[in-house]
Amino acid sequence: MARTKAYKSDVKAAIHETALDLHEAGLIDKHTMRRFDQSCLTPVRTFSATEIRALREREQVSQTVFAMYLNVTKDSVSQWERGDKRPAGPACKLLSIVAEKGLSAIA
Amino acid sequence: MARTKAYKSDVKAAIHETALDLHEAGLIDKHTMRRFDQSCLTPVRTFSATEIRALREREQVSQTVFAMYLNVTKDSVSQWERGDKRPAGPACKLLSIVAEKGLSAIA
DNA sequence: TGAACTATAGAACCAAGTCCTACATATTGG
C-alpha cells in the first residue's frame, strides 16, 4: 500500500512532466496544459486539532521538531493541536504532504 | 546534477529513518535523536520578489496555477512577486521545496 | 468582436503566526 501511494503520486508527477513536454513540443495548447495541471494536483485536506496531533505522533517527533520541519514556531503547532488556531493555506498544504508521504518528503 | 540533488535529499531522509530506528532500538537517546533531526533538515531560504518570479517561470506555470500548487490565492503570488508582501514561514518552506525538487514534489 | 487567460493595483478585513512570559511535569545526566 505504501507502494500504491508512491505509485499514485509518481503518476501525477509523470502526467505533469509529460504535459509540459507536449506543450513545449507544440502538441498541446495552454488551455489543455492548464487542465492537466489542475487534474494532477492532490486535493488539500483540512485538519482538525486531533488529526494534527495524531499525524505528528505518527511521525514520532516532538512539537518543536515538527515545527522545524514545517518552518513554523513550536507555539503554532501547540495552538493547532489545542484547537486554539487553525493552520492556514500553505500550512495545510505541508500537512497534506506529510500525511501522504511522511516527514521525510519535506526534509 | 538532477541525480546529485535527488541523492542528497535521499541521504537526509535516510539519516532521519536510521536515527529513528536506532532510537526505537534503544541505541541512541532522545538528545542525539533530536540532533540528527536538526542536522537532516534542509535550511529554509528566504526569497526575494524576483527570485519567486524566476522560480515560477522556471516551472513554466502561471501565477494562478503556481498558487494552486502552494494552496494560496493568485493574489498572494502576485503580491509576492511585486514585493508587496513577503511569504511567511510555511510558504517559504514550500518555495524551498519547489526550488530544490521542482513543482512535482508538492503535486 | 467577444470570450478567456494573464497580470497589476489597491483597499479593507481577519486571523495566522510570532514573540514573550510563566508554569507544570517528566526525564535525564552528573
Added chain:
DNA sequence: CCAATATGTAGGACTTGGTTCTATAGTTCA
C-alpha cells in the same frame, strides 16, 4: 539526589500574511 534539559500548556499583545473584492489592461484565440 539535585540541577538541567525537554516537553507541553496557557495567555496576552502585536505584526502582517493571506483573503476577498473590484477595477484595469494586454494578450491570445475562436
